[in-house]
Amino acid sequence: MISDRFKQAVLKELKLDDFDIKDETLANQVPGWDSLNHINVIVAIEKEFKVRFKSIEVLKCKNLGDLQKLVDSKISK
Amino acid sequence: MFGIDIAKVFELFKYDRHDKLFFGSSFFFFLFLGLILFLFLSKNDKRLRWALLINFSFFFYYKAIGYLPFVLLGSAIINYLFGKQLLKDTSSKVKQFWLAGGVLFNIGALGYYKYSNFFMQVAADLQHQPFEASALLIPMGISYFTFKALSYLFDIYYGSIEEHYTFSDFLLYLVFFPAVMLGPIDKARDFLPQVNKDYSMNKSQVGRGIFLISIGLIKKYVFADYLYTNLVARVLDSPERFTGVEIVLAVYAAAIQLYLDFSGYTDIGIGIACLMGFELTENFNFPYKAKSVAEFWRRWHKSLSGWLQEYLFTPLQMSMRNLKLFGNIIAIFITFVLCGIWHGASYNFLIWGALHAFFMAFSLGIKKPKEALYKAVKFDRVVKTKLWGVVQVIFTFHLILLAWVFFETPNLEAVEKVYTQIRDFFKPGVFAQFVSVYPILIFLMIAGYILCFTPRFIYDKLESIMQKLPLVVQAEILAVVIWLVTQFRFADMLPPQYFNY
Structure with missing residues (x-):
């Protein structure tokens, strides 16, 4: 499930007041999250949670729920 | 017997x-x-x-x-x-x-x-x-x-x-x-x-297939082939023989001809697949309505740009994220130079790709200072208006047009000729002559531009009407379109231009 901290990190980077992010939400469904901005959002999440993703780990994520799970798995290590 | x-x-x-x-x-x-x-x-x-x-x-x-x-x-x-x-x-x-x-x-x-x-x-x-x-x-x-x-x-x-x-x-x-x-x-x-x-097939799928085939046939064989043979190829293959006005008209025609040729042919392909129960990816979404070059690539040849984004650009971005903005810009250049030469092995295609990369990289580079400036001079409200959106569409279209010159000409000498002829031999009076001698070309250009900028809901509405029609009527419409295309075709059918790439 998408945590509030995760959601806020995304909203802050994309300068959005609010947007309903669910597990099945795709990146391109979030306003402003386009291919050029993608990397900025990933870096913002890495900074927020003080984690470092491998390229393939992010590329394997199908939706934001997968990305949240990836963050969770990194934090719990 | x-x-x-x-x-x-x-x-x-x-x-x-x-x-x-x-x-x-x-x-x-x-x-x-x-x-x-x-x-x-x-x-x-x-x-x-x-x-x-x-x-x-x-x-x-x-x-x-x-x-x-x-x-x-x-x-x-x-x-x-x-x-x-x-x-x-x-x-x-x-x-x-x-x-x-x-x-x-x-x-x-x-x-x-x-x-x-x-x-x-x-x-x-x-x-x-x-x-x-x-x-x-x-x-x-x-x-x-x-x-x-x-x-x-x-x-x-x-x-x-x-x-x-x-x-x-x-x-x-x-x-x-x-x-x-x-x-x-x-x-x-x-x-x-x-x-x-x-295997399954229903009336709605048949309707969608016939709609796409009909639209594609009209785009490709009524508009694109005629414009290509009579204006685009004639002028841009040897621009030194034509005046500035004719070259400008050919460049404007080239933009719609390329779109109608390629999107028309793939519409037919998608429609044919649909009639066999297969759903292929949508390839175009009114690309000239884009408000930026980056958005153009989310609307033009979507299956290629999606491929490049997923399998090349994003992995490049990820691997160079330590370089921040610079890493993003390098990823854009690598992706679009390769995209250029994917279309064809020549300097023209390479420069075409590099130009698109430059437009996007420049836009990305000035994004933050531009936003700050707009805020400082209280222009940020204007940029949210529809009128500003129209300005962005027109500006983006002309950037793309500038790059199409490299795409549509056979070599770099021809590119140079396009610009020198426009600079040295631009006589506005030729336009009136052109209109009176070639009214069909002008009509097709205007109608072609209307097709490029048709609101999406009209297109979707037509598709849904087609899906609701009885099967016999759907088949009759397709037969009429095929007949129309055969009548309109003035010469041999041309292979889609993208075959060359």
């Missing part, structure tokens, strides 16, 4: 370079009708359906090109074997090894067939040596089926495909005739699950 000359019937099935098989021809539709009938009769037998589709696809390729796609077949076998290795439950290092092998094989084959001459030309130019191209046959559609094969390998590697598909399924993915030569470049994970689906 009916006096049928069997030899002549056989001749029909042989390759004739004066009568190639393309989507719009009556012979194609006659054969396709037969195929649909057999597919329906074999709906409970997957193997028979597969055999029909594969054989028809190979026949279509042969009738359009004149030789059988042995390179495609070889590529299919080798890529399938790479895929088999990737599907094995092994360590990530081993998987990386097989993926790298598959990528090297595909890029190597593409490089050898498509770019050998270009690389030798670049080497000769660097040494100021004369260069004569060798006659190497480029297998038609190699850029498309290579990217599809790579999509299969990447999708397995990233875990999007876990199922072990048969070689027959994979071969059908590569050779599927509605998309074999011009795309859409469907991702393997989107197409392959459809191969094993049970």
Whole structure:
């Protein structure tokens, strides 16, 4: 499930007041999250949670729920 | 009894370079009708359906090109074997090894067939040596089926495909005739699950298929071919023979002609696939309505830009994220220079890709200072208005137009001539003469631009009306469109321009 901290990190980077992010939400469904901005959002999440993703780990994520799970798995290590 | 000359019937099935098989021809539709009938009769037998589709696809390729796609077949076998290795439950290092092998094989084959001459030309130019191209046959559609094969390998590697598909399924993915030569470049994970689906067909699917085929036929054969032969190719192939006004008109015509030609042909392909129960990726979404060059690429040749984004640009972005904005800009340049030469092995295509990269990189670079400036001068409200949106659309369109000059001209000398003729021989009076002598061209240009900027809801509404019509009426509409296209066609059908790339 998408945590509030995760959601806020995304909203802050994309300068959005609010947007309903669910597990099945795709990146391109979030306003402003386009291919050029993608990397900025990933870096913002890495900074927020003080984690470092491998390229393939992010590329394997199908939706934001997968990305949240990836963050969770990194934090719990 | 009916006096049928069997030899002549056989001749029909042989390759004739004066009568190639393309989507719009009556012979194609006659054969396709037969195929649909057999597919329906074999709906409970997957193997028979597969055999029909594969054989028809190979026949279509042969009738359009004149030789059988042995390179495609070889590529299919080798890529399938790479895929088999990737599907094995092994360590990530081993998987990386097989993926790298598959990528090297595909890029190597593409490089050898498509770019050998270009690389030798670049080497000769660097040494100021004369260069004569060798006659190497480029297998038609190699850029498309290579990217599809790579999509299969990447999708397995990233875990999007876990199922072990048969070689027959994979071969059908590569050779599927509605998309074999011009795309859409469907991702393997989107197409392959459809191969094993049970055959089903409903009125709505038929309506969508007929709508797409009808629109595509009109775009390609009524608009694009006429504009290409009578204006675009005539002027831009030898711009030194024309005045500035004619060149400007040809450049404006080129933008819509390219769109209507390519999107029209792929619309027909998607429609044909739809009538056989397959859903192919949408390839265009009114690209000239884009408010930025980046948005243009989310609307133009979407299956290619989606491929490049997923399998090239995003991994590049990720690997260079420490370089921040600079890393993003390098990723844009690498992606779009490669996108340029994917379209063709020449300096013109390379510069075309680099120009698109420059536009996007520049826009990205000035984004933050621009936003700050707009805020400081209280312009940020204006940029949210519809009027500003229109300004952005017009500005973006002209950036793209500027780049199309490189795409549509045969060499760099012709590009230079385009600009010098516009600068030195621009006589506005020629415009009135042009309109009075070529009213059909002007009419087609205006109507073509209206098609490019038609609101999406009108297009969707027409499609839904078509889907609700009785099957007989749908078929009648298609028959009328085919008749109309045959009447309008003033000469031989032209292969889609993208065939050259």
